[in-house]
Amino acid sequence: MATKDERLKRSIKKASQxxxxxxxxxxxxxxxxxxxLPPKPGEDKPKQRYLPTGKPVNEAGLKLAISMAMRLEAELIESRFEWKNWDKKIAKVNEPKTVGDWVNELIQRKSAQVNEATLKREYISPLSRLPQGEPLTEMLCKELIEQITKPKSRSRLRYVTAYIQLLQSAGLPQSLRNLLPVGGVVSGRINPDELPNDEQIFEVWNQIKNPGYKILFSRMAVYGLRPHESFKCQISKNKDEPFCKVDDDTKTGSHIAFPWPFDWYEIMEPWSDFVPHLKVERAVWSKYDNERLGNILSTWFLRNKKTVPFTAYMLRHRYACRLAENSIPTGRAASWMGHDISIHTKVYEQALGLQGELEAWRHAQGKS
Structure with a gap:
């Protein structure tokens, strides 16, 4: 059996590859x-060098070193490497922090909070596009977002989210949230026939034994929440005002949703606080980003597919179809679901179209 030191040595080698x-x-x-690396000031040729990370030789230190290696590789490939961002002796003591300084600090912090794939996709990729040697300003971030991303795109959402956190970590004022895709990004159309019906959803809820997941499931079913939003919401216990307020730090920001059908609100009690029956304690998952929270639920659905034969997002889609079937105005339904009316109409076009035809038919029947 390999020793701990041998296993670590293999991990370092694998990471380098x-x-x-x-x-x-x-x-x-x-x-x-x-x-x-490029030549230092006063030198004329690139040289192979070592850059100390200051991280200890253990699993935690390796994870941090990997995040630094990702950043160094990106800077070398894109010819953005600057010695002052890596060598304290070269950097002037009184020089203001640059974009690169703030980026490095944010990535270091996030490397301990998210997995490697998320770190690279959500932080290193968008943050590395900023000019690393310049002072950090909101205008610099805003101009780059508008230059390289399209409105209502996933890349727009990713860049705005990362740059907001960068500016906040630097203590700078920002209004980049205005650039967020209104209502979220455009998704594919949903076919109502491929979704579970309400009887199936209620039966599955009845069979769930884990109290924590049962509450999360009920929140998605009753209010059409996105998986991560079911962790980040406040639900009224007042049956006369049974609204759900989704937190601001979610995919499309704060919005208000209402239960449909109302009897599920009364039966499922989605307002209940969860007791720590999830494998991950609240003190831990409360620090996770939205994607990781969503993955907790998606993974649970996948592992329990014999009991839950559909995905978490199907609860949200079925909620949208349920609103259409009950003639809730499209603009109101879109607002409850936290996305733009144009997105709502496009994604749920088939369900809305069918409902429109039914209403026309019923209207004609009433006149005949």
């Missing part, structure tokens, strides 16, 4: 990055 220009190596009791 992910990169083309950067290697992670152990030097004493710390991890370093090795790469061919």
């Amino acid at each position: 992910k990169f083309d220009r950067v290697r992670i190596e152990r030097r004493g009791d710390k991890l370093s990055l090795r790469a061919t």
